[in-house]
Amino acid sequence: MSVFYDPGRYWCKVLSQGMTEASTGTKQFFLTVLVIGKVDPGDPEGDLLPVQAEYERTVYMPITDKTVDWVLDTLVALGFQGSSF
Numbered sequence: 001m002s003v004f005y006d007p008g009r010y011w012c013k014v015l016s017q018g019m020t021e022a023s024t025g026t027k028q029f030f031l032t033v034l035v036i037g038k039v040d041p042g043d044p045e046g047d048l049l050p051v052q053a054e055y056e057r058t059v060y061m062p063i064t065d066k067t068v069d070w071v072l073d074t075l076v077a078l079g080f081q082g083s084s085f
Helices: 068-077
Strands: 010-021 027-038 056-062
Touching: 010 056, 056 068
Parallel strands: none
Antiparallel strands: 010 027, 027 056
16 A cells, blocks of 8 residues: 555645744744545545545645745635734
């Protein structure tokens, strides 16, 4: 069984989030999720397609002058409603 997922859009449950520091010293936001199912490209509002296994994944988003807008846009797209990290 592969521990990787095929490219596509997935529905996930957020398990944790926070701020940490990369080995380079750059501050970064992290989001740990549990993959629940794959969004059906033919019916994105319908039932999720099953996945072989529900693995945890952690996404790291380094925060720099060049990435801060992208990080904020990504968080807003995920439902973030705060005004700061």
